[in-house]
Amino acid sequence: MIQQLVMYEEELAQINNVCEILHRDANARAVLVIDKNGQSFAQAGEVDQLDVTSLSSLMAGNVAATGAIASLLAEKEFAGQFHEGEKTNVHISIVGQRVILVVLFDERSSLGLVRLRVRKATAELINILDVLVKKSASGNQPSVFSEITDDDIDNLFND
Amino acid sequence: MSFINYSSREINCKIVYYGPGLCGKTTNLQYIYNKTNPEAKGKMISLATETERTLFFDFLPLSLGEIRGFKTRFHLYTVPGQVFYDASRKLILKGVDGVVYVGDSQMERMEANIESLENLRQNLQEQGYDLDKLPYVVQYNKRDLPNAIPMAELEEALNPTKVPSFEAVAPKGVGVFDTLKAVAKLVLTELRKGG
Numbered sequence: 001m002i003q004q005l006v007m008y009e010e011e012l013a014q015i016n017n018v019c020e021i022l023h024r025d026a027n028a029r030a031v032l033v034i035d036k037n038g039q040s041f042a043q044a045g046e047v048d049q050l051d052v053t054s055l056s057s058l059m060a061g062n063v064a065a066t067g068a069i070a071s072l073l074a075e076k077e078f079a080g081q082f083h084e085g086e087k088t089n090v091h092i093s094i095v096g097q098r099v100i101l102v103v104l105f106d107e108r109s110s111l112g113l114v115r116l117r118v119r120k121a122t123a124e125l126i127n128i129l130d131v132l133v134k135k136s137a138s139g140n141q142p143s144v145f146s147e148i149t150d151d152d153i154d155n156l157f158n159d
Numbered sequence: 160m161s162f163i164n165y166s167s168r169e170i171n172c173k174i175v176y177y178g179p180g181l182c183g184k185t186t187n188l189q190y191i192y193n194k195t196n197p198e199a200k201g202k203m204i205s206l207a208t209e210t211e212r213t214l215f216f217d218f219l220p221l222s223l224g225e226i227r228g229f230k231t232r233f234h235l236y237t238v239p240g241q242v243f244y245d246a247s248r249k250l251i252l253k254g255v256d257g258v259v260y261v262g263d264s265q266m267e268r269m270e271a272n273i274e275s276l277e278n279l280r281q282n283l284q285e286q287g288y289d290l291d292k293l294p295y296v297v298q299y300n301k302r303d304l305p306n307a308i309p310m311a312e313l314e315e316a317l318n319p320t321k322v323p324s325f326e327a328v329a330p331k332g333v334g335v336f337d338t339l340k341a342v343a344k345l346v347l348t349e350l351r352k353g354g
Binding site for chain 1: 160161162163164165166167170171173201202204206215216218220223224226227231234246247249250251253254340343344347348350351353
């Protein structure tokens, strides 16, 4: 059986809210929440010009590679990363060992401020994710996929 | 690990193309990218060396359409085939929903094929997966080459569990979409069981 990460409306609204507040309080350009496999599920700020799908995949690859480096150095994980650019800086952190929180910021903010606000957002995200995991594990939520028929699947591939 | 978003009504799945170096994994993705409508695909990303050998992975996001009101998105990844990139291959298998093993039909690549297949099984095991329980298909690439081994021999050596298999000539697109469709169907069918 495939393990599934399931996102529900209620928790997504809460996560989006945390992103909005972090975006505002950290004076950030954009905030992204990505699962460790590279699927983006929440954003805030100036994301229209960003290729969020590609960024998410690369961020997840980056975090996975850094995690593997940590383990080779007998570290549990490197909890945060910072990339400094000429215009845009990137702060990447792992939240509750489940998701990746990315903050893009420029000269309107500073690393210190971003770190401070990320800490607060991280605590809130961990609480939301805990609820989400319990909810999806309980299996009480409706699933549309059990009703998928062979025809539904075949129809996807009719060119 | 598939990701179902009830809020945006999306379902995301990860498919990994595995196989020995130079077997044509990246070529499969390039063909799919070139033949897919712009609205159904994202940017293809290749983390490659200067000599165009895959260094970390290739990535291609694809939308296949809607199923019961849910948009289905597949993220296609390749692994670096060269033996010494094993640490990278392990990372890319994390969260996989379906695997395509791409074999090289040439006689002189048989040993590399077998080694890569064993490596796939081993690396999946380390992540807690069993290849025999995952949505999995096999593609025999480079069927147009004069030194290609007969299909029966390839099947015997590389497909003992008789999963769906396809003959391919990836640069010309032969078998490329058949392979993708087969693995995508298996992934969705598995998802239905899990749902």
